[in-house]
Amino acid sequence: MCAGVVDRLIEMGDDVLGIDNAGKSSDPEKYYNLRSEIWCGAGDMFADGDVQLKNLEPSLRGQLSTPTYDFRNGRILIEPKASIKKRLGRSPDRADAYVNGLYALQFVEGCLQAREYGRDAYDDEDSVYAGKFSAMGM
Numbered sequence: 001m002c003a004g005v006v007d008r009l010i011e012m013g014d015d016v017l018g019i020d021n022a023g024k025s026s027d028p029e030k031y032y033n034l035r036s037e038i039w040c041g042a043g044d045m046f047a048d049g050d051v052q053l054k055n056l057e058p059s060l061r062g063q064l065s066t067p068t069y070d071f072r073n074g075r076i077l078i079e080p081k082a083s084i085k086k087r088l089g090r091s092p093d094r095a096d097a098y099v100n101g102l103y104a105l106q107f108v109e110g111c112l113q114a115r116e117y118g119r120d121a122y123d124d125e126d127s128v129y130a131g132k133f134s135a136m137g138m
Helices: 003-011 034-047 058-064 081-088 093-107
Strands: 069-072 075-078 112-114 120-122
Touching (some): 034 069, 058 093
Antiparallel strands (some): 069 075, 112 120
16 A cells, blocks of 8 residues: 555544554565565465465466565565566556455454354454454455
C-alpha cells in the first residue's frame, strides 16, 4: 500500500499496518531489507508447513515462485519488484500482498483456532478481527 493511502486511512481512523518493504529488517545482519525478511519468512512458513496453498489461483502460485535472491554485502536480497516486473512484463502484486499478509499476522491480536469447517478464524471476541478468516486457512 502506498504511503499516501496508509496516511489517508489513518486520518479516517482505520487501523492500518503500513509496511515499508525498503525499510530496515529486524535482522539486518541477515537480510538486506524488510522485503527480503518478509519473503524469506513466508518461505520458511511454507517449508515448515505453517501455510498451505488451497484453492489457489494459478497467477498467485506462479508469482510466489518467481522472485530470485542474491547476496549483497553478505546479506540476503530478494530480487527487486522492478526487476521482476521487467523480466515478466507484469508486477507480482498478488504475491507481494500475500507475503505481506503473512508477515502482518504477527501484529494481529487474537489467536487462531481451527473451525469445524476446516478454516482458521480469530477467536478473540473483543478483537476487531473476530470471526474473520486468516491467510493460514487459504
